[in-house]
Amino acid sequence: MRSPKKKRKLPKTLSQVRTTMMNELDKISELPGHIMDQILSRLPIKDAVRTSILSRKWRYKWSSVPQLVFDDQCTSTGGVPIQTIIDKVLLLHTGPIQKFMLSHQGMCASSDIDHWILHLCRVSVNEIILDIWQGQYYKIPTSLFKCQDLIHLELYRCLVKIPSTFEGFKILESLDLQVVELSPDELEALISRCPLLKRLTLRGLDGIKQINVEVGNLEWLEVEGALQDVAFGVMNRLKSVKIDFSDNIGDKCGPGDANSTNLHKLFQNLPKIETLEFENYSLKYLAIGNVPQTPPNDLIHLKYLFSCIDFNSTEEILTVMCLIRSSPKLKHVDFRPQNRAKDQQTSTIGTMADFWEDHRASCLEQVQVISMDGFSGSEPELEFIKFLLTSSPNLQKMTIRPESTSGEGKLLRELLRSRRASTQAEVIFI
Known part of the structure; x- marks a missing residue:
């Protein structure tokens, strides 16, 4: 016969409650530093800084957080400007910085950003993301091109001038330029001087x-x-x-x-x-x-x-x-x-019908899955779908997402009656 389970003794005084809470907190405090950094890095920067009030041991733990993200979650109830918050965080921060991200909708191009980048180029930083949401384009300072530990660089609404002394980002693996102003020669020079580049995004480059x-x-x-x-x-x-x-x-x-x-x-x-x-x-x-x-x-x-x-x-x-x-x-x-244009749609139907007739013998043996998004039900689109059904002997699934539900039933019935090269082909309307 099992002995009765002992009841856990509950603290009876406020002092005992406080002691219990501190003991639990100390268990977290004793975690390895890299695990503490991971925990704090998953918090918004303002919440990470607030952990300094937990105890004397926690007062400066946040200051070694390797990822500094200043986005719209980084706000102050006291109305402190985002620039002041970033200044204080960088001033007190110790150790390497893996990631510095500035993506706050209240942030305009200013000399403050110049100072922060100058600070970053003097420490080890692996990732810089600058999203300038309003105002004029931010002119990238030459100090950014001295950040030789960069692995990822992302710029949005920035003006880029490559300094003549720039020899390249030797270990950069990812470059993302969106709504950025630079010349074709500067773009080519920047890309060609990143020998380890694996991912490249170029979107909305002015004048390119x-x-x-x-x-x-x-x-x-x-x-x-x-x-x-x-x-x-x-x-x-x-x-x-x-x-x-x-x-x-x-x-x-x-x-x-x-x-x-x-x-x-x-x-x-x-x-x-x-x-x-x-x-x-x-x-x-x-x-x-x-x-x-x-x-x-x-x-x-x-x-x-x-x-x-x-x-x-x-x-x-x-x-x-x-x-x-x-x-x-x-x-x-x-x-x-x-x-x-709709008038163009009716002018080539006869020609397209002849085209499909000439290509009926085509065989697309390897294709297994086909999707059509925004299907309007026009005759050329319908002919194309019928062609795919009759030319794909190994087709397993065809998914069609109509532009509207109007006439969907009629289209579905017509497609279901169409001949198929694959006996297992499934036609799905979403």
Whole structure:
């Protein structure tokens, strides 16, 4: 027979309660320093600083927190300006700084930021994020280019001038420039002087119409803006590319040689691509020139393809088909209709119907999953979906997200009656 469980004795006085609480607190205080840093780093900086009132042992524990994040959570009930808070934190901080992030909506470009960056360049800092939400662009001081321990750099609404003495960020692995003003030569100089760069994001760069990228170690790339041309050097490690020509390029760009194509130019040096995403007018850019049957090299590693597409454009459809046929490992394909004028939509239906009839014998054996987002139910879109159903013998699932629910039932019935090359293909409307 088990002995009765002993009841825990509860403290009877306020003094005993306080002692019990302090004993529990001391257990946390005795944790290893790196674990304490992890705990404090997960708190907003204002809460981390408040731990200084817990006890004498905790008074300066926050001062060695390696991640300093000053965002909209960093506010003061006493109305203390964000600049004053940052000044005091940096003044009292000890040890290396892994991350310094300034992303406060009340923060404008000012000389205060110059002082903080000067301080950072004198200590070991691995990551700097500067998001200037309002006012004029912030001009990056030359002191930032002396931060040789940087692994990640992210700038938003900044003006960048590369100093002549800048020799590069030798260990930088990630660079993110969004709504940044700099010249094409400065952009190329900055990228080329980061030999270990693995991730690169370029979005909305003022005045940049052409982008040339060649970084031997690059693995992930996102390029977005009012661009006219993109060129890639030899990048044998690049696995993921997202391109977004945000403006209608019209006839403003493209190869001068009639025998050349943007498709050939883009893929001649990208042998290991696994993921491709073409937003807005990017596919229109690729379709400029005589669309070939295949790219210069088969995309033997490509597994995922996303594309905005004008289903009235024979050139864009041929370009997508070229990419799919040249990708033996491609399993998942996503499409989003690119909006065009309604009067254009009715002018090419006859031509597109002939096109689909000519390509009925095409076979897309490798494709297993297809998604269509923003499906409007136009005849060219419907013909395209029917073509995919009849040309994909190993298709497992097709997901369609209509632009509206109007007429959804009729479209679904028509697709369910369509012939399918795959007996296991499932068509889902969401």
